[in-house]
């Protein structure tokens with residue numbers, strides 16, 4: 001079976017408090033974007049995992065795809081499979097690409113081997129693999145709370161808008177990004193801010209990671225400004241970076257100054 005694990009952007013990201021378990025509670029809207037990897041899983045005589053495309057740091061036993069398979073195998077009599085991942089989405093980019101791969105492995109195994117797992121059971125497995133992994137089980141716009149793995153409905157529909165993602169070849173560790181943040185409770189919830197028209201978001205919808213990462217990596221605010229200069233209705237860093245995105249009313253000619261970066265553009 002072949003599937004196409006995609007990625008997400010964060011429409012706003014407020015980090016509200018540090019939890020006793022060391023993680024942080026947050027408010028964010030995760031929104032799916034079509035930039036994706038290619039994942040093939042087929043039955044085989046023995047288990048194997050291979051990858052092509054972008055090089056994934058670490059050995060394959062630590063790949064989230066393998067972890068997802070092993071997690072399910074601990075509870076079900078799964079046959080061996082041959083798994084191949086063609087990696088396209090940049091790594092450590094704030095796009096949740098690795099989490100998407102893991103979630104799609106769970107969904108693919110559930111479908112192929114008729115495990116009968118419900119959406120909520122799949123989300124429980126995904127939560128064990130990473131904070132933003134559970135989102136990719138439903139893979140639709142959701143308002144995310146707590147560690148980013150508790151969901152509620154939000155009516156944000158960006159159909160008809162165009163998005164440009166700029167990855168400036170800069171790997172930012174999620175753990176390091178969280179360690180630099182000072183959590184605080186916002187006066188107005190992100191939920192309320194996102195209900196207002198998109199042309200208000202520039203002044204209201206904020207990614208808290210920008211406060212500590214923009215001074216350290218000046219390329220990031222520079223890209224954000226260039227996206228606004230190119231006509232973006234809203235621009236922001238995604239997650240813990242380093243991808244910066246702009247949302248536009250219509251397709252644009254991506255400015256030349258981004259030619260050394262990895263760029264993806266498409267319809268939302």
Ligand SMILES: C[C@@](CO)(OP(=O)(O)O)[C@H](O)COP(=O)(O)OP(=O)(O)OC[C@H]1O[C@@H](n2ccc(N)nc2=O)[C@H](O)[C@@H]1O
Nearest residue numbers: 023024094095096130131132147148174175178239240241
């Ligand atoms: C920041 C966000 C925002 O959407 O996305 P990315 O930028 O990574 O895509 C997510 O919270 C990333 O989720 P994910 O990448 O799954 O993180 P995990 O593997 O669970 O955790 C990596 C590390 O980040 C920190 N962490 C993560 C999530 C959270 N709510 N609080 C935290 O403090 C912890 O130090 C943890 O050890």
Ligand SMILES: Nc1ncnc2c1ncn2[C@@H]1O[C@H](COP(=O)(O)OP(=O)(O)O)[C@@H](O)[C@H]1O
Nearest residue numbers: 057063064091092093094095096097098099101
């Ligand atoms: N299949 C995978 N794809 C990407 N990264 C993976 C994968 N499996 C494990 N990882 C590890 O996860 C981390 C980055 O995860 P990723 O989801 O790409 O970043 P981010 O959460 O910033 O978008 C890296 O340390 C990487 O080695």
